[in-house]
Amino acid sequence: MSKKFVCRAEEIPSGGLKEVEVESGLKVLVANAGGDFYACQAICPHQEVPLCEGLFDGEVLTCHMHLWQWDIRTGAPQGLAESPLQLFDITVEDGVIYLAPPSALDSSELFKGLPRETLTRLQALCRPETHPEGSTLYQVGDPAEDLYILEGGRVEFLIGRDERTTPAGFVLRTGEVFGWAALMDGQPSRIARATCLEKSSVLRMNGKEVLKVLESDPASGYLVMRRLAELITRYLTASGAK
Structure with missing residues (x-):
């Protein structure tokens, strides 16, 4: 996938905001923080409010509707805000801003939208x-590490x-998470047993190290664990229905 x-x-301008719709139809908000550029989701995660109508002091972005605020550099919530702001990787080349292609981590159902600083630590x-x-990634009873x-x-x-095995669905798209035990x-x-139906590429992360990163960012940790509960419920309900 190429940059956009x-x-x-x-x-x-410095201290300015601009909402842009990129080639894929994704709408992003670009902010100029003293010559450093950042791109984030264009709509407030609280309600359907365009963030381009908000206030920006060069560091903090404020939604004008309910005064939710975020650090534009990390997406971390401040003040009244209860959810982080999704940031996107961008590059500036010869005076042109490009949106970098997302990694599997950025688009994963568990980690999507976390502050950039937290995502960077997880990426490491x-x-x-x-x-x-045909290869087996893990078997029932293997250590869940x-x-x-x-x-x-x-x-x-x-x-x-x-x-007595029961099919529990397929992982089909980039960003799907498994091995959540x-x-x-x-636990x-x-x-469960996970088997590759075709040549497959994955990102592998140690669970204990992931938890350490999430413990250092409680807001992100809460969001990930809430999503994890929803993920487990969805898989087990689908499996039971069969």
Whole structure:
């Protein structure tokens, strides 16, 4: 996936904001913080309010509707805000701002929209791996130490043992997370088998190290654990329905 044109840097004065719709149809808000440029989601995560109508003092972005605030450099919530702001990676080349292609971590259902500083620390934990078709990533009963994010390919899940295994769905798109037992206290062993249906690339992260990062950012930790609960409920309900 290639970088996408956003706008020219000269279109945004220092301390200014500009909402832009990039080629893919994604709307982003670009801010000029003293010559440093940042891009974030264009709509307030609280309600459907365009953030380009908000206030920006060069460091803090404030939604004018309910006064939620964020640090534009990290997306971290401040004051009344209860959710972080999703930031996007951008580059400035020859006076032109480009949106960098998202990584699997950025688009994952667990970690999407976390502050850039937290995402950077999580990215440092990622170990990219490629596995051939038919390979097993883990079996029922294996130590539940690592979390996986799918970058490409397909992975089948079977819950149970031997003849009593039950299909638990497929991981189909970039950013899907599996092996989530690694983030759960009191769950030292796998309860499923994960097998690659085709050549697949994944990001592998140690669960304990991920938890340390989330503990240092309580707002992000709460958001990730809430999403994890929803993810577990969705998979187990789908499996039970079969």
